Amino acid sequence: MLLNNYTQKIFRPECNPSFESVHCIATLDEDISEALPFLNAELGGTQYYKDPPTVMFHVYGKIIKVSGREIAVNALQDEAEADKIITWLKNEINRVWENREHITPSETTPEKPKLIEILKLLPKTNCKKCGLATCMVFAAQVMEGGRGAGDCPELSSEQRLKLEDYLSQFQLHTL
Ligand code: SF4
Structure with missing residues (x-):
């Protein structure tokens, strides 16, 4: 297992503290940078940055940013939704890392619809x-x-x- 644990913080956007949605940042105990090209290849990142390695995903209207030591997710309904998405990502990171011999890594950004x-x-x-x-x-x-x-x-x-x-x-x- 590459990623064992993380510390999750939930907060409301500073620009509008009364805003309904919350943001979540998970600080990762392990550095997962080497897994990011595999994660990008498997989950279809919408943007990939090489330096520092970072991959973006857009899922259900949320923007998810995964870098070596951090996962950030915006526009969440509540903490339960944050838990669901971060747990899913942790499982995916470990899954792709364990299967990396069978995955062609990708450090490119796929073409988007216009x-x-x-x-x-x-x-x-x-x-x-x-x-x-x-x-x-x-x-x-x-x-x-x-x-x-x-x-x-x-x-x-x-x-x-x-x-x-x-x-x-x-x-x-x-x-
Ligand atoms: S027609 Fe436009 S505004 Fe109406 S439901 Fe479809 S996308 Fe939304």
Whole structure:
């Protein structure tokens, strides 16, 4: 096992302490830098930085940053959700490390879907039924892997299939 333990801290954004969501930082007892290219390859990171090694994931509208000694997650509902995501990541880090002989490591950032192409495939009515202010905001979240074609109730079956078909060319990871 590469990662044995960590210390987790939960806090509210300083810019708005009354904000509903919380952020979480887990300080890792072990340095997992060497596992990051394997984690990036397996989980489909949305951004990879070589120096210092850091990989970003966008999962369910949250941005997760994993570096050698730290995992940071934003926009969490509560501590229980933080526990779930950090525990999942700890298990994934150990899993990929134990299986590294069978994984081709990656220090590259995969190509993302284009905002304008996603927007073209949406109804563009800004109806807000997805819970977001505009189709543009929705498209930005789809681009990052935070939402999918099934989250816009205004898409017809045919439109949804077209969007799914476009997105299937890219590696977008969801938890
Ligand atoms: S539900 Fe669909 S059409 Fe309505 S705002 Fe959201 S993305 Fe746009």
